[in-house]
Amino acid sequence: MTQLRAPRTYAEAITRVAGVIGWDEICRLTGRALRSARYWSQTNCTTVPSIVQAQTLDAAYIAAGGQGSPFLDAFEFQLGIQVQRQEACTRELLSEIAVASKEAGDAIAAAIRITQSNPSPLDVHRALAEVEQSAGAFDALMRRLACFLPSDVSGAGKDGGSQ
Secondary structure, eight states: OOOOOOTTSHHHHHHHHHHHHOHHHHHHHHTOOHHHHHHTTSTTOOOOOOHHHHHHHHHHHHHTTOSSOHHHHHHHHHHHHHHHHHHHHHHHHHHHHHHHHHHHHHHHHHHHHHHSSSOOHHHHHHHHHHHHHHHHHHHHHHHHHHTTSBOSTTSOBOSSOOO
């Protein structure tokens, strides 16, 4: 059964290379057994060729008449996705910071009005509502900031927030 591979992934790159230079040549160039090399083409594979191996495979693919650079294309595409996610998360963080700043300013202004002479119960309720809105905005900001913490024990960070 043919396995579906997403374009511009490492599994698809090794499959493209194998289609041009063959699995035996991949094994020779990478020093890997056929089983290991073929595993790289599986969509559930958790390993990929090293950078040097990927460069070698791309060069052999090009030398054999292949079009493009499968591993370079996959790397560039995957990096682009990570950068876009990080930029989107940063934009969301900036938005959360702006909202929290505005709400905090409104809450402080409402609280200061209470210190002036003869505040009405309505003034106090308005101040309480503003402080509550401010607290909600800061809670949202805390959740967004937490998305930037590392997500695993290797020390590698997420590429930003989780939308």
